[in-house]
Every structure is written in structure tokens, then in C-alpha cells.
Amino acid sequence: GQNIDQPTEMTATEGAIVQINCTYQTSGFNGLFWYQQHAGEAPTFLSYNVLDGLEEKGRFSSFLSRSKGYSYLLLKELQMKDSASYLCAVMDSNYQLIWGAGTKLIIKP
Amino acid sequence: DAEITQSPRHKITETGRQVTLACHQTWNHNNMFWYRQDLGHGLRLIHYSYGVQDTNKGEVSDGYSVSRSNTEDLPLTLESAASSQTSVYFCASSEGGRDTGELFFGEGSRLTVL
Numbered sequence: 001g002q003n004i005d006q007p008t009e010m011t012a013t014e015g016a017i018v019q020i021n022c023t024y025q026t027s028g029f030n031g032l033f034w035y036q037q038h039a040g041e042a043p044t045f046l047s048y049n050v051l052d053g054l055e056e057k058g059r060f061s062s063f064l065s066r067s068k069g070y071s072y073l074l075l076k077e078l079q080m081k082d083s084a085s086y087l088c089a090v091m092d093s094n095y096q097l098i099w100g101a102g103t104k105l106i107i108k109p
Numbered sequence: 110d111a112e113i114t115q116s117p118r119h120k121i122t123e124t125g126r127q128v129t130l131a132c133h134q135t136w137n138h139n140n141m142f143w144y145r146q147d148l149g150h151g152l153r154l155i156h157y158s159y160g161v162q163d164t165n166k167g168e169v170s171d172g173y174s175v176s177r178s179n180t181e182d183l184p185l186t187l188e189s190a191a192s193s194q195t196s197v198y199f200c201a202s203s204e205g206g207r208d209t210g211e212l213f214f215g216e217g218s219r220l221t222v223l
Binding site for chain 1: 152
């Protein structure tokens with residue numbers, strides 16, 4: 001079966017750095033996506049990785065290792081507004097997105 | 110501004126009733142999707158469409174149907190609502206080919222089936 005694993009919840013301090021991990025086992029691979037979802041709101045797209053390596057976008061970076069079935073989202077200079085759930089999704093060989101259950105990130109002052 | 114809207118945002122219904130959730134997008138995107146989101150689960154795909162008159166079943170399509178008569182709308186119908194269908198439903202759209210994973214989501218419709 002297809003599976004996306006990410007931690008259920010993480011806590012970090014304002015101004016710090018946090019890394020949210022995602023491991024996957026899917027039928028084929030056509031890209032890995034990270035979304036942010038604030039409580040009670042819609043998910044919004046953050047990043048896309050299809051090749052190994054690091055993609056940087058401002059305070060957020062996303063890393064991919066296809067051989068290890070592993071990705072992480074790195075958030076720097078944490079702000080209170082970064083408190084949200086972070087969803088990892090993998091596009092499989094049928095171009096279907098397989099979603100993880102999400103990581104709830106709690107930022108403390 | 111282009112957008113994607115869902116209605117109703119909240120709905121309470123009874124077991125056995127038919128319910129339709131509306132989804133309307135003004136981006137002229139070919140691809141549209143319906144997902145449900147439940148605690149402890151990732152988003153699960155119900156139905157999707159890659160264009161007018163095209164509809165496809167997703168992972169959890171039993172008890173749901175969709176139709177795509179124009180580019181802008183993909184209504185989701187629960188033919189006979191069941192308590193297991195209590196959930197938050199998200200509509201999404203994307204441009205480009207079916208390999209596009211950047212989705213634009215509506216605000217969600219919270220459905221309670223009593």
C-alpha cells in the first residue's frame with residue numbers, strides 16, 4: 001500500500017528553526033509537495049520537489065532524497081503566524097496525490 | 110480576483126437525505142478535485158475531473174457522485190447521506206496537465222450527518 005508518514009505534532013519557539021520530516025512509500029514518484037493549513041482554513045501550497053536536493057523559498061526550504069523516500073520542510077526565524085498544520089503529499093505514478101495526515105506545529109513565544 | 114468558492118460552508122442533515130455541495134472556480138482551470146479531511150487521516154480523494162464531461166472516481170468514491178457540465182463547476186452529491194460521511198469537504202482546482210500538484214483549495218464545507 002501507499003503510505004506517507006510525518007510526526008503528528010511538534011513544538012518550537014518563536015525565532016528558532018524547525019524541521020518537519022516526511023517519509024513515503026508510494027507506487028511511483030512524480031513529485032513531493034508541502035502545504036500549509038491554518039486551523040479551520042484551506043490548505044495552501046508551499047513547495048514542490050521533484051529532484052534530489054534543497055529548494056529554498058524565503059524562510060521556508062524543502063529537501064528531497066528520492067533514494068531514501070524522505071523529505072523535510074525547514075522553517076527558519078519562526079513567527080507566531082507559522083503555527084499551522086503542514087501537509088506532505090506525494091504524486092504517484094497515476095498522478096494522484098497521496099497525502100500525509102499532517103504535522104501540527106505549535107509555536108511558543 | 111479569481112477564486113474558488115464552496116457552498117454551503119456548514120450543513121447539518123439527516124441520514125438518508127440527498128446533499129449537494131457546490132464548488133465554483135473562476136480561474137478557468139481544467140482540473141478539479143473533491144477531497145474529504147478527517148482527523149488522523151490525510152486528505153482523501155473522492156472524485157476528480159480533468160475537463161468538461163470528464164469525471165473519475167477517487168480513493169473513497171462510494172456514496173458520492175459528481176458531474177462536470179462546464180469548466181467552472183464541480184458539484185458533489187451524496188446520494189443518501191450516512192453518518193460516516195460527516196467530514197470537512199474541500200474542493201480544489203489546478204491548471205496545466207494532470208501532473209500539476211499545485212492545487213488551489215476552496216474554504217471547505219463542514220457536513221454533519223445525524
